[in-house]
Amino acid sequence: MRALTAAAIGLAAxxxxxxxxxxxxxxxxxxxxxxxxxxVPRHP
Known part of the structure; x- marks a missing residue:
């Protein structure tokens, strides 16, 4: 449940x-x- 809450807060932010x-x-x-x-350009 904590992971779901943390994911919801992160998504809202x-x-x-x-x-x-x-x-x-x-x-x-x-x-x-x-x-x-x-x-880089080549020099002759």
């Missing part, structure tokens, strides 16, 4: 966190048009 982030909204800003480099 996770749901509250998601709802809080959703209510706050996406932070203002813009993404860079330049692609990120995933490898």
């Amino acid at each position: 996770a749901l509250a966190l998601v709802l809080t982030i959703t209510a706050i909204g996406v932070p203002a800003g813009r993404t860079s048009p330049k692609p990120l480099l995933t490898t």
